[in-house]
Amino acid sequence: MMSKLTAKGISKVYNGKEVLHEVDLELESGKIYGLIGRNGAGKTTLLSMLTAQNPVTRGSVTLDGKPMWENPEALEGVCFSRELNPVSPNGANTMKVKEYLRVAATFLPHWDREMAQRLAGEFGLDVGKRISKLSKGMMSMVTIVVALASKARFTFLDEPAAGLDVVAREKFYRILMEEYLDTGRTFVVSTHIIEEASDIFEEVIILDKGKLLLKENTQELLERSYHVSGHTEEVERAVSGKKVYHEETMGRSRGVTLLLQPGEELRPGYDVSIQHPSLQKLFVALCGEEAD
Amino acid sequence: MNEILTQEKSIYIQIKEMIEQDILRDILLEEERVPSTNELARLYAINPATAAKGVNLLVDEGILYKKRGIGMFVAEGAREKIRARRKKNFYQDYVKSLLAEAGSLGITKKELIEMIAEDREYDE
Numbered sequence: 001m002m003s004k005l006t007a008k009g010i011s012k013v014y015n016g017k018e019v020l021h022e023v024d025l026e027l028e029s030g031k032i033y034g035l036i037g038r039n040g041a042g043k044t045t046l047l048s049m050l051t052a053q054n055p056v057t058r059g060s061v062t063l064d065g066k067p068m069w070e071n072p073e074a075l076e077g078v079c080f081s082r083e084l085n086p087v088s089p090n091g092a093n094t095m096k097v098k099e100y101l102r103v104a105a106t107f108l109p110h111w112d113r114e115m116a117q118r119l120a121g122e123f124g125l126d127v128g129k130r131i132s133k134l135s136k137g138m139m140s141m142v143t144i145v146v147a148l149a150s151k152a153r154f155t156f157l158d159e160p161a162a163g164l165d166v167v168a169r170e171k172f173y174r175i176l177m178e179e180y181l182d183t184g185r186t187f188v189v190s191t192h193i194i195e196e197a198s199d200i201f202e203e204v205i206i207l208d209k210g211k212l213l214l215k216e217n218t219q220e221l222l223e224r225s226y227h228v229s230g231h232t233e234e235v236e237r238a239v240s241g242k243k244v245y246h247e248e249t250m251g252r253s254r255g256v257t258l259l260l261q262p263g264e265e266l267r268p269g270y271d272v273s274i275q276h277p278s279l280q281k282l283f284v285a286l287c288g289e290e291a292d
Numbered sequence: 293m294n295e296i297l298t299q300e301k302s303i304y305i306q307i308k309e310m311i312e313q314d315i316l317r318d319i320l321l322e323e324e325r326v327p328s329t330n331e332l333a334r335l336y337a338i339n340p341a342t343a344a345k346g347v348n349l350l351v352d353e354g355i356l357y358k359k360r361g362i363g364m365f366v367a368e369g370a371r372e373k374i375r376a377r378r379k380k381n382f383y384q385d386y387v388k389s390l391l392a393e394a395g396s397l398g399i400t401k402k403e404l405i406e407m408i409a410e411d412r413e414y415d416e
Binding site for chain 1: 293294295296298313314317318319320327335413
């Protein structure tokens with residue numbers, strides 16, 4: 001069944017500071033979304049509001065038209081597995097891993113106990129250990145186990161790859177993909193490790209300084225993004241009239257990044273190099289400007 | 293100089309080819325100083341030894357030369373030298389692969405020659 005999680009104009013103000021500004025977002029069932037943004041862009045705030053763990057200041061979040069806030073019927077469809085860290089305020093740190101999983105099970109109506117055990121085994125997690133005694137990578141594994149075993153239709157993972165070594169990250173992507181293929185659940189994964197994850201995201205959501213910059217099919221986004229370089233004057237002629245997102249100049253040489261709009265084309269016949277940037281390079285071009 | 297480095301080729305080869313391209317495009321002029329290996333290292337966030345490897349290939353070919361204590365410079369005649377070498381390699385680098393692809397698609401030599409003859413964008 002097609003299902004939709006919809007955020008309309010959601011904003012969040014903490015202590016007079018707006019950390020999220022009028023975000024409109026529609027998440028469809030059966031997709032894997034990547035959420036990327038710089039530190040402080042509002043990713044965790046957005047995820048916690050989409051799952052009604054945190055009230056919106058303005059706007060609304062609905063699942064198939066039903067308001068999410070304090071609505072058990074809608075809430076059972078979502079799981080937000082929060083990032084754990086040694087100073088987590090929610091008392092999780094004093095718990096052993098198996099206690100944490102037991103608590104998770106009581107909150108998550110579709111909890112798959114067998115899957116949780118199997119994944120803990122696959123990641124080599126010592127479930128008798130206290131959360132506070134785990135390494136950063138091990139904490140990430142706990143949040144991954146909770147997210148996957150929740151069996152929620154809309155599952156949100158906040159920085160699951162943080163602290164994992166490259167072998168564990170590959171394992172995570174593989175397990176995520178297997179679960180996705182088996183069940184068609186929707187996943188939203190925030191990450192800073194853009195390059196290696198970009199292939200598994202059907203759509204990418206970019207958040208910049210509390211605003212939704214874009215939400216788009218990953219491949220289509222990459223296909224319409226260009227990096228044009230060459231002699232400064234020639235580059236200027238080649239891209240004149242187009243919106244340039246980032247430019248770098250060195251002597252007479254210049255490189256610019258642009259996103260073509262539908263129907264827009266790069267004019268041929270200029271002596272310039274034309275490349276497609278990777279998602280990571282594009283992200284840096286779009287969001288890399290230092291805050292003023 | 294402002295191209296994006298890719299994963300598909302060795303970095304030092306890409307550095308070398310970028311400098312060549314810049315010489316062909318009059319971004320770097322003959323007898324002009326080229327960015328130092330440290331400047332290249334900073335621009336691309338690569339190891340300076342890798343940048344130096346690319347630069348040194350161009351020194352070996354006589355396209356760049358070193359002025360002691362000042363830096364690397366574009367040699368006189370560098371532009372012509374690069375063009376001459378690329379022309380010499382054109383058959384190997386482009387025509388061979390063109391023919392191989394045409395062969396695998398069953399395009400005859402005659403058809404291929406017609407295609408080239410009819411292309412309006414390439415007129416001498």
